[in-house]
Amino acid sequence: MNKANFVILAAGKGTRMRSAMPKVLHKLAGRSMLGHVVDAVDSLGKAKKIIVTGHGAEQVEAAFQNNTTQFVQQAEQLGTGHAVQQAEPTLDDDATVIVLYGDVPLIRAKTIEKILDVVSSTTMGLLTIHLDDPQGYGRIVRGSGGVIEAIVEQKDATSDELSITEVNTGVMSLKAEHLRAWLPKITNNNAQGEYYLTDLIAIARKHGVEIISINPESATEVEGVNNRVQLSQLERAHQKQLAEALMVSGTSLADPERFDQRGELIAGTDNFIDVNCVFVGKVSIGSGVTIGPNCHITDSVIGDGVQILPNTIIESSVVGDRAVIGPFARLRPGTELASDTKIGNFVETKKALVGKGSKINHLSYVGDAELGEEVNIGAGTITCNYDGVNKHKTSLADKVFIGSNSTLVAPINVDKGGFVAAGSTVTSKVPKDSLAVGRAKQRNIDGWKRPTKKGKED
DSSP states (O other), rough: OOOOOEEEEEEEOOOOOSSSGGGGEEEEEEEEEEHHHHHHHHHHSSSSEEEEETTTTHHHHTTTTSOOOOOEESSSSOHHHHHHHHGGSOOTTEEEEEEEEETTTOOOOOHHHHHHTOTTTTTEEEEEEEOOTTTTSSSSOOOOGGGGEEEGGGGGOOOOHHHHEEEEEEEEEEEHHHHHHHHGGOOOOOOOOOOOHHHHHHHHTTTTTTOOOOOSSGGGGGOOSSSSSHHHHHHHHHHHHHHHHHTTEEEEEEEEEEEEEEEEEEEOSSSSEEEEEEEEEEEOOOSSSSEOOOOOOEEEEETTTTTEEOEEEESSSSEEEEEEEOOSSOOOEEEEEEEEEEEEEOOOOOOEOOOOTEEEEEEEEEEEEETEEEEEEEETOOEEEEEEEOOOEEETTOOOOOOOOOEESSEEOOOOOEETTTTEEEEEETTTTTEEEEOOOOOOTTOOOOOOOOOOOO
16 A cells, blocks of 8 residues: 555534534444544554544544544635645655545445555546436546546536536545645635535646546445434444344344444354344354344453343453343443353343352342352342442352342352351351351231321321
8 A cells, every 4th residue: 555644524514413513523333423434544554644623623633632643623614625725734745645534434444445556646546436316416527538537516517417427425545746736726716616626636637647436335435424314324324234244244133224233243153133232342242142132232252152131231241151141131341251150130240250150140239259150149139349438359159159138248258168048148258168147136026017098188
């Protein structure tokens, strides 16, 4: 790939979004539109990125301050040519420049690479596409032999030019030296009174530079967003592509229209995912996994043969092979389940290491805890890990049994084979193979009368 400088235009207000937030920061598949473009650029290796900001510049720059990016501001929005002029002083003399758009989020890295590779001292690249309905797009005007001669914006096009179906996507690439020489030649003598970057095509032809067109693999790569309706349509189109790729790789989806991937999802084969499941961040799923409806999984690793029952939430956790989770379970960050474990309905775990074959079946909270193998946690058990200031650890060795409705006040250890009687509050160590009973003595009050409902006041 040629040495590249990327100019990403992100100055527009996005009035039709009806939002206080800059348009390019609105999210698609869990990332901002501008974030998608930056990620595509970053995947090609280290290169200079210049983001042209304008409306909401502070918000945009804050969102990308940890990225190796330069920012320039376009104080007045006078067109795409004017926007690139703001970035021109920052360009490297020997670079190939490619212009991208922060509100065209789904361009692929390999498409960017292709349009960069066609650039030389006598050529420049232009990304074009044929549309059945080219309404609103600039038309590609070709001369004899199919040579691209110019781009004509719709408002400036003749009736013959309006019949052209090949349109400009706005993405172009050329040598920095050419861009510097030609930008001053762009005028605003057009219906909009703006400086069109597309005028570079006609200028390039006058200087004997050939324009080589590249086509994207999919129309979604070059679709821009102007309002929330378009954003939702692009979201669905993108999710459909992700769903199809997942199915081709060996996972069945109950309904591809009700599937959401908001990050990277890696899956083995022979998996089944039911409706309304959402995958956020980086998620890895093994093989033979079944995921019920309405599950939400974030930044987690799921082993082979796992069953995730409906309405389960898994966050930053590791789930071992053949584990069964849910329904209505929540694994919070730091949870690690070994193989053949069971987390049942209305169980919440946090920073819990659960050993092989251990079970937490119902209505329990286990946090800041380490469970050995074949531990059984009865219904309604709570590890009291927080004293109001600090967190403390609960350690349960192999084959420990905790009876229902028990309270384990950390820090506490229950040694191998220890047994806690139901309804106990345990505050000190339970030795190996011992029974801990921590109940208050029962009292029965004779003649006790139930409360009665008071009459209505006058």
